[in-house]
Amino acid sequence: MRWAVLSLGLFVTGAATQVFDGPQWLSWALYLTCYAAGGWAPARDGLLALREKTLDVDLLMVLAAIGAASIGQVFDGALLIVIFATSGALEDVATKRTQDSVNGLLELSPQEAVVLDASGTERTVAAREVQIGDVVVVRPGERVSADGLVVEGTSEVDQSTITGEPLPAVKTVGDEAFAGTVNGSGALRIRATRDPSETVVARIVAMVAEASATKAKTQLFIDTIEQRYSAVVVVATVALFAVPLAAGADLQSTLLRAMTFMIVASPCAVVLSTMPPMLSAIANAGRHGVLIKSALALERLAGTDLIALDKTGTLTTGTPEVTGVVTLTADLTEDAVLALAAAAESGSEHPLGRAVVAEARARALRIPPARGFRALPGRGVRAEIGGDVVEVVSPGELRPDAVSQTEADGGTAVLVLRDGHPVGVLQIRDHLRAEAVEAVRAMTALTKASPVLLTGDNRTAANLLANRVGITDVRTELLPEQKVDVVGELRDRGHHVLVAGDGVNDAPAMAAAHTSVAMGRSGADLTLDTADAVTVRDDLATIATVVALARRARRVVVANLVIAASIIVVLVTWDLVGHLPLPLGVAGHEGSTILVALNGLRLLSGRAWRRASR
Structure with a gap:
């Protein structure tokens, strides 16, 4: 930035010297110093790129400025250097603001x-x-x-x-x-x-840094054509100079036209059309608790037209609670049944087991010691308590009335067995997230389709919950591989599917989807690694918001490309069929570069996030 400011100061001083009829040598000295101040960095970058056998637009600008000076148009060349240095400084400011908006979080710690x-x-x-x-x-x-x-x-x-x-x-x-x-x-x-x-703040910074190092497909395509396009511009510039000169045209006017063509045809604005808006959107999402892992991930999020949601831990809080105990035998009270179940579950790490133990402790019950704890995969747990074998299991074929009633109410029923005989039923319920209804409404409005519910839970409980939040497409009793099959089915229908989940069992479906979002607080490590984005505070509402923000970033990219390409076409045509003054060509070309950079920066604002969340 300081070199751009120095370059501008030298240019203004040189122009004032010229306007007030100062010594010509002084104005030339000021202009040439302006060249050095504003042009040394682009020249260095261009030469370094040339060593790597790539043609950089920075080098094209410097060559055009030198060409203008060589035919006595030192004012025009200096103007080009000043505007080019200013647009480069603005690009640096845009990038720095994007980084600072997230890196500033580190300073909070x-x-x-x-x-x-x-x-x-x-x-x-x-x-x-x-x-x-x-x-x-x-x-x-x-x-x-x-x-x-x-x-x-x-x-x-x-x-x-x-x-x-x-x-x-x-x-x-x-x-x-x-x-x-x-x-x-x-x-x-x-x-x-x-x-x-691994703190939330550190993860935000790390993920945004990783995202900044990646490029979206649009940017990769632009990078590919930039090299070829720049080479074409150089060849066309040489032809535009050599052919008329060979035909007897005037040297100064021919060179001036060729230099003007090189300037206005250079793809500076096109190159800056993509990454500033994308990085701005990523930084804005990061400030609001959504970590988008890459520019490519942002691009995939923008294409979402159908959202598939896991139930437990995503639509619900993932922290089940015991809401009731039903005794099935006259010799045991509800508290006694709960104490037996808590004793058997005391060695379990399963969320349902933790809920049982937590409820027993909340009631201040004495939990008897257990021996021979054993997990029963897919069923529950077994342990020996006071000479009896106690099992806490899913009902299976044993379905007392209390089991059917609990499931009909949308809860989960757990059966307590003593020596193989049912002695009680625990009624467990996972609470719906407070924002779930509004979040589903926003997703439906955004994608014009109701989200799909993917769950391993029973049909009755899943349908009851789906009705509460407004979901009409419910897929139940799914194993992890069956969730993958459902995602594949939706993709085959032509949908661009986003899967949101939190558990290890959601990771295969998230990997199979076009894009995915993980619940950051409750999410398993595998799920967080698999997802394209992570919502730090497990807020369902941010899923629709971040998709809307990604779509807006895509629209800004398209608008930038249209602006940049249109101005290039107009200026090139003007230069080829008419007489385009060099200062006007410089102003038009560099003005479009500044315009697209500033347009991309708009996505850093809090207003952009608020608009996306509507």
């Missing part, structure tokens, strides 16, 4: 953390040295120094930098907190659950 050692003594360490399992102390008004779970204290935390939510969130024991968010008036102790390099 404190450099130091207060950690409690084994004796309870506080010690200050670098935030990057916090390890998983460490307990960090966050005092009122301080920034949280690690991603983790609150183990002590209650406070309101401003986490707008991560989730976009304007109101502070109340954090108490068991709640998740994010590095870089601002603590309120209470003191918190947080047990770190992620390595500093």
Whole structure:
């Protein structure tokens, strides 16, 4: 930027010297210094590209400016250098703003953390040295120094930098907190659950950096034709100079026309049409909690015309709760049935098992010790408790009335067996996400088609939930490979399918889809790796918004290409069939470059995100 400013200052001073009849040598000296200040970087880049056997548009601009000076048009050449340097500086500003908007998140994370050692003594360490399992102390008004779970204290935390939510969130024991968010008036102790390099903030920055290093298919196509097109421009410029000159045309006017042609035919604006809007959209999504992994992923998101949703953990919160206990035998109370089930599930890592244990603890029940724990794949668990064999399993063929009633109500029924005999039914329900109904409505409005629900759950429960949120196409009792088959069927119908999910069992379907979005908080590592985009706060509403933003980025790219190509055609035609003044050609060509760069930058604004979310 400073070289562009210096170049402009020298040009204005040279022009003033010329207008006020100053010494010609002084104006020439100022103009030539302007050449050096504004042209050395493009010349260097162009020569480096030439060493790699590629022809860069920067070199074309410098050659055109030198050609103008060689025939005495030093003012026109200096004007070209100034405008070209300015457009390059604006491109750098656009790229820097895109990077800074995301990299600025890193600065939100404190450099130091207060950690409690084994004796309870506080010690200050670098935030990057916090390890998983460490307990960090966050005092009122301080920034949280690690991603983790609150183990002590209650406070309101401003986490707008991560989730976009304007109101502070109340954090108490068991709640998740994010590095870089601002603590309120209470003191918190947080047990770190992620390595500093894996915090939400760090992942945002890493993914956007990775995205910035990739190119969409449109950009790759432009890069391919740029080299060939630039070579054609050079050949045409030489022909436009040599042929008329051989026919006896005047040297100065012929060279001036050829230099003007080289300038206006150069594809600078075309080259800048694609990446600025795409990187701006990626950065904007990152600021609002959606990580898009690449420009290619953004391009795929823009083509979405049908969305397929997983149920558990995507449409629902993925944290099931026991909502009722039914006893099937007179010698056991509800609490006794629950205590037996919790004892059997105490060694289980399954979400349903954790829900059973959590409910027993919430009721302050004594959970008896269990021996011989064994997982029954696809069925449940088995353990020996007080001499009895207790099983907590899916109902299968054993279907007491309580099982049928629970499933009819949209819940999940779990059967408790003692020595092979049913003694109780646990009624478990997974809660619908608060934003699910509105999110499905937005998806339907965006794609003009109801989302498809893909689930391994039973038909009754799935249909009840689908009716609540407005989904009409429901595929139930699906194994992971069957979800892939459904996605293949939808693709065969000509749909561009987006799959949203969170579990390992969703990963194959996400990989088979055209594009995919993972739920960031609850998502399994494999799912996060497979997805093209990740919604950090598990907000379903952002799926439709990010697709709409991707579509808008695509429209901006198309508009930029039309603007750039139209101006090139007009200016080239004018130069070939008429007389295009060099300053006007320079202004038109570089003006279009500046215009497309600024047009792409519009997608960085908060207004662009709000418009996409409507």
